[in-house]
Each structure stands twice: as structure tokens, then as C-alpha cells.
Amino acid sequence: MVDVGEKPDSKRRAVASGDILLQKSTIDAIQEDEIGKGNVLATARVGAVQAVKHTWESIPMCHQIPITNIDTDFTVKNDRVTLEVGVETIGKTGCEMEALTGVTTGLNVVWDMVKAVEKDDDGQYPEARITDIRVIKKQKLKI
Secondary structure: OOOOOOOOOEEEEEEEEEEEEOOHHHHHHHHOOOOOOOOHHHHHHHHHHHHHHOHHHHOOOOOOOOEEEEEEEEEEOOOEEEEEEEEEEEEOOOOHHHHHHHHHHHHHHHHHHHHHHHOOOOOOOOOOEEEEEEEEEEEEEEO
16 A cells, blocks of 8 residues: 555545446436336445445555535446546545446446346346546546
């Protein structure tokens, strides 16, 4: 773990994004709230927030930081759901790992929620894939 004890506190924000590609019929079922497990995006939002708050427990060498804000934004298109997670903190280290963890977990929750309708006759997922996970913004402001 990196020693950040001597660093000054700063207001920090990181935003990460990623996509889950799905069949058009699955996208339609999400939009019509016809997925048997429940509301896909609401459940994925909760999963993303929980993951942000627990990042330090699953990423070795990651500091436990105070989370001051979490934003989640879903965009549903014909072939994908995009999730963007913004995380804010005031502290000595950044929060990009928390934003990335929120995105990956949120998209994993989407997959879990839709897997029954997404799989083919052989039980496989030929079209589903999680892709383009990235940090799209990182900010550090003096306080």
C-alpha cells in the first residue's frame, strides 16, 4: 500500500464508464420492465453504489476512503446499456478505482438480471459482453 499520510487533503472526483452489449429483445424487456428478477436498472444502481462503498475490501492495496457522493447514470440504446459512475471524496488519494468498481459491478448486475432471457438454446451468451470499461475523467481540486 502506498503511504499517503503526508499528502494534503483534496476534493477529488473520478468518472468511469462501460457498456454491456445485449440482444435487442433483452433491451426491449429491460425498457418494458419485463425481466423476471425485477427492475434491472434500479437493482444495478444499488449494486454499483454498494460496490463503490466496498472497493477497498476487494481491491488489494486500495485505501479505504470517505465517499462523499456517488452518481450513476444509465443510457439504454438498441444494442447496449451504458453505465457511468461518478465518485467524489475529500482525502489524500483518488477515487478512480471506486468509479471503475461501481461500473463493473453495476454491469455485472445487469448481466445477472437478464441472463435468463439473454442466453441461447444451448445456454450460452453469444451476444452479451461487457466492454469499454474506462476512466473518463479524474479531477483533483485543492480545498
